[in-house]
Amino acid sequence: MSVVTRFAPSPTGYLHVGGARTALYSWLYAKSQGGEFVLRIEDTDIERSTEDAKQAILDGMEWLGLSWDKGPYYQTERFDRYKSIIQTMLDEGKAYKCFMPAEELDAIREKQKENGEKPRYPGTWRDRTDHPEGQPFVIRFKNPLEGSVVFDDHVRGRIEISNKELDDLIIQRSDGTPTYNFCVVVDDWDMGITHVVRGEDHINNTPRQINILQALGAPVPEYAHVSMILGDDGKKLSKRHGAVSVMQYRDDGYLPQAVKNYLVRLGWSHGDQEIFSEQEMIELFSLDAIGQSASAFNTEKLIWLNQHYIKTLPAEEVASHASWHFEQQGISLENGPALTDVIAIQADRVKTLKELADISCYFYQDFEEFDANAAKKHLRPVAKEALELVQQKLAAISEWNPENIQAAINATAEELEIGMGKVGMPLRVAATGSGNSPSLDVTLNLLSQDKIVERINKALTFIANRENS
Ligand code: GLU
Numbered sequence: 216m217s218v219v220t221r222f223a224p225s226p227t228g229y230l231h232v233g234g235a236r237t238a239l240y241s242w243l244y245a246k247s248q249g250g251e252f253v254l255r256i257e258d259t260d261i262e263r264s265t266e267d268a269k270q271a272i273l274d275g276m277e278w279l280g281l282s283w284d285k286g287p288y289y290q291t292e293r294f295d296r297y298k299s300i301i302q303t304m305l306d307e308g309k310a311y312k313c314f315m316p317a318e319e320l321d322a323i324r325e326k327q328k329e330n331g332e333k334p335r336y337p338g339t340w341r342d343r344t345d346h347p348e349g350q351p352f353v354i355r356f357k358n359p360l361e362g363s364v365v366f367d368d369h370v371r372g373r374i375e376i377s378n379k380e381l382d383d384l385i386i387q388r389s390d391g392t393p394t395y396n397f398c399v400v401v402d403d404w405d406m407g408i409t410h411v412v413r414g415e416d417h418i419n420n421t422p423r424q425i426n427i428l429q430a431l432g433a434p435v436p437e438y439a440h441v442s443m444i445l446g447d448d449g450k451k452l453s454k455r456h457g458a459v460s461v462m463q464y465r466d467d468g469y470l471p472q473a474v475k476n477y478l479v480r481l482g483w484s485h486g487d488q489e490i491f492s493e494q495e496m497i498e499l500f501s502l503d504a505i506g507q508s509a510s511a512f513n514t515e516k517l518i519w520l521n522q523h524y525i526k527t528l529p530a531e532e533v534a535s536h537a538s539w540h541f542e543q544q545g546i547s548l549e550n551g552p553a554l555t556d557v558i559a560i561q562a563d564r565v566k567t568l569k570e571l572a573d574i575s576c577y578f579y580q581d582f583e584e585f586d587a588n589a590a591k592k593h594l595r596p597v598a599k600e601a602l603e604l605v606q607q608k609l610a611a612i613s614e615w616n617p618e619n620i621q622a623a624i625n626a627t628a629e630e631l632e633i634g635m636g637k638v639g640m641p642l643r644v645a646a647t648g649s650g651n652s653p654s655l656d657v658t659l660n661l662l663s664q665d666k667i668v669e670r671i672n673k674a675l676t677f678i679a680n681r682e683n684s
Contacts, residue, residue: 216409217248217249217250217251217409218244218245218248218249218250218251218409218410219245219250219251219252219253219406219407219408219409219410220241220242220244220245220250220251220252220253220408220409220410220411220412221241221252221253221254221255221402221403221406221408221411222234222237222238222241222242222252222253222254222255222276222281222283223255223256223257223399223402223413224238224256224257224272225256225257225258225260225263225264226256226257226258226264226265226268226269226271226272227260227263227264227265227268228268228271228460229268229271229272229275229459229460229461229462229463230271230272230274230275230276230460230461230462231459231460231461232444232452232459232460232461232464232478232512233414233443233444233452234272234461235275235279235461235474235478236441236444236478236479236481236482237412237413237414237441238276238279238281239279239281239475239478239479240412240439240441240479240483240500240502240505241410241412242281243479243496243497243500244410244412244500244501244502245284245410246497246500247497247498247500247501250409251284251285252281252282252283252284252285253283253284253285253286253288253406253408254276254283254285254286254287254288255286255287255288255289255290255402255406256269256272256286256287256288256289256290257290257395257398257399258289258290258291259290259291259392259393259395259398260395261291264291271460271462273287274462275460275461275462278461278462278465278471279461279471279474279475280471280475280493285406288402288406290398290402293398293401293402294392294393296401296405297393297397297398297401298391298393300401300431301354301386301387301393301397304354304356304386304430304431305354308357309356309357309430309431310354310355310356310357310386311340311341311342311354311355311357311383312340312346312352312353312354312355313336313339313340313352313353313354313355313383313385314340314346314347314350314351314352315336315339315340320336323336323337333380335382336355336382336383337382338382338383340355341355341357341383351389352389353385353387353388353389354385354386354387355383355384355385355386356383356384356385356386356397356423356426356427356430357383357430358378358381358382358383358384358423358426359378359426360378360379361378362377362378363375363376363377363378364376364378364381364421364422364425364426366421366422366425366435366437366438367437368418368421368438368439368440369437369438369439369502369503369505370415370439370440370441370442370502370505370506370507371415371418371440371507374418374421374422376422378426381422381423381426384396384397384423384427386427396420396423396424396427397427399420399424400424400427400428400431400433403424403428403433403436404428404431404433404434408436409434409436409437410436410437410438410439410502411436411437411438411439412438412439412441412502413438413439413440413441414440414441414443415440415441415442415443416443417440418440421438421440437502439502439505441482441505442482442506442507442508442509442510443509443510444481444482444509444510444511444512445509445510445511445512446511446512447511447512447513447514449511452512456512457514461474464517465536465539466543466569467567467569468521468540468566468567468568468569468570468571468572469517469521469567469568470521470524470525470528470533470536470568471536472493472524472528472532473517473520473521473523473524474517475493475496476489476490476491476496476520476524477516477517477520479491479496479500481510481512482505482506482510483500483504483505483506484504484506485499485504489520490520490523518566518567521566521567522563522565522566525558525562525565525566525567525568525571526562526563530554530555530556530558530559530562531555533555533558533562533568534553534554534555534558536568537554537558537568537571537572538554539568540568540569540571540572541554541572541575541579543572544572544573544576546572546576546579546580547579547580548579550579550580551578551579551580551661552578552661552662556661557571557575557578557661558571560653560657560658560661561574561575561653564651564653574649574651577646577647577648577649577662578661578662581670582648584648585644585648585649585674585677586644586648586649586650588650589644589648589649589650590644590677592640592650593640593641593643593644593650594641594644594645594674594677594678594681595678595681596678596681596682597637598637598640598641598678599675599678600631601627601628601631601633601637601638601641601642602641602642602645602671602674602675602678603675604627604630604631605623605624605627605638605642605671606667606668606671606672606675608623608626608627609623609659609664609667609668609671610664610668611623612664615660615663615664616660617656617657617659617660618656620655620656620659620660621655621656624638624639624642624655624656639655641674642655642659642671643655643658644674645670645671645673645674646658646659646662646667646670646671
C-alpha cells in the first residue's frame with residue numbers, strides 16, 4: 216500500500232506553528248515512506264475563510280519547503296460531490312432527514328442535562344417516514360446503535376468509544392450545506408488518504424468519521440493525533456508568547472531550515488539528537504516516536520538552531536533567504552560585494568538574518584552618520600595622524616586583498632609607534648560607521664579601495680569639525 220498523507224488547514228488566519236508542525240509531520244511521513252502528500256484547504260466555513268488566509272497558508276508552506284504532490288484542493292469546489300454522496304446515503308438508508316425544530320432539540324438537551332445525562336439527539340426521526348411537506352430539515356447519519364469504534368492512534372495508543380456515546384451526526388445543514396466532519400470523510404476517502412496526522416483537538420471527531428467511512432465502504436486511514444504546543448509558561452501557545460505565525464518567523468529573520476528543525480523536535484525525538492538535516496529528518500521520522508505530552512515552545516532553542524544554520528549552511532543558501540531582508544530594509548545589493556562573501560564573514564556574529572542585514576548595510580550603502588558612541592571614542596583628534604597615514608597606504612595598494620590591507624595597517628602602527636588598536640579602531644569606525652565589524656583585512660577587502668579612501672575623508676572631516684566646535 217502506498218502512503219498518502221494530507222495537511223488540511225482551515226483558512227481562517229495565518230499558518231501558525233501548530234499547523235506548520237502538523238504539516239511537517241505529515242509531509243515527513245509521506246516522504247519517509249516514498250508516498251504522497253496532499254494539501255487540502257478546508258474552506259467550507261465561508262464566513263471565516265478569507266483569500267488572504269488561503270494565500271498565507273500557501274506562502275507558509277512554500278517558505279518551509281513543504282511541497283505538496285497533489286492539490287491544493289478546495290472543499291468549496293467539491294460541494295457537488297458531497298451532495299451526491301449524501302443523496303446516495305439517503306437512498307441506501309444510511310442517512311435520514313430530521314425535521315426536529317431547533318427549539319425542540321434544545322428543550323430535549325436541557326432535560327438531559329437536568330437529569331445528569333450527556334446531551335444528545337435521541338434519534339427521533341431515524342425511522343420515521345411521515346415527512347412533513349415543505350418543512351426545513353437537516354440530514355443525519357445513522358450512527359450504529361451497538362458496538363464500539365476502536366482505533367490504534369500512533370500517538371495516543373488504542374482508543375475505544377462505545378457507539379452509545381455517539382448520536383446521529385448532522386451531515387447536511389438545513390441550508391443544504393454539508394458539515395465539516397462529513398466533508399473530511401469524503402475527502403479522505405476520495406484522496407486515498409492512508410494516514411491522518413492532525414491536532415489532538417480533532418480526536419473526538421475520529422470515531423464519528425470512522426463510522427461514516429465504514430458506512431460508505433471506504434477504507435479507514437490510520438491516525439496520529441499530535442499534542443498541543445504550549446508557551447514557555449505552560450499555557451496554550453498564543454500571541455502573548457511572541458510570534459505564532461510561521462511567516463512572522465521569516466520576518467524576524469529565521470531560516471526555514473531552523474524553523475523546520477525546531478518544529479520537528481517539538482514533540483518528536485530520535486535519541487538525544489538535536490540537529491537534523493532534511494534528509495535525516497526524512498530517514499529517521501516515524502509516527503510512533505511522536506511524544507504524547509504537550510510540548511513547550513522555547514525561543515532560545517530556536518535562536519540557537521538559527522545561529523547553527525546561518526553558520527553551517529552553504530552561504531548561497533543563506534543568501535537566498537537573507538537577500539529578502541536587505542530588500543525589506545530598502546538596501547540594494549547591486550552595488551557592493553557578493554552577499555555570500557558578506558555572509559562568510561558575518562555569519563558567526565548574528566542570531567538572525569534580520570540582524571545580518573542590520574549590521575551589513577555599510578557594505579551596500581553609505582551611512583549617514585557614525586555611531587555616536589564609537590565616534591566619540593575613536594574619531595578624536597589624536598586619531599587624525601593615524602587615519603591620514605593609513606589612508607595614504609591603503610590608497611597606494613596596487614592589489615586590493617586582505618594581506619595587503621593588513622600590511623598597510625601594520626606599517627602605519629609601526630611607523631607611528633602606536634598600538635594596532637589606535638589605527639584599527641578609528642579605521643573601523645571610518646569604514647563601517649560603527650565599532651563592531653569582522654577583522655579589518657576581510658571587511659575592507661569587501662569594500663572598494665575608493666570607498667575606503669572616501670570614508671576616511673569623511674571621518675577626517677568629522678574630526679576636524681569636532682576640533683573646531
Ligand atoms: N481543518 C482542520 C483544522 O484546520 C483540520 C482537519 C483535519 O485535519 O482533519 O483544524
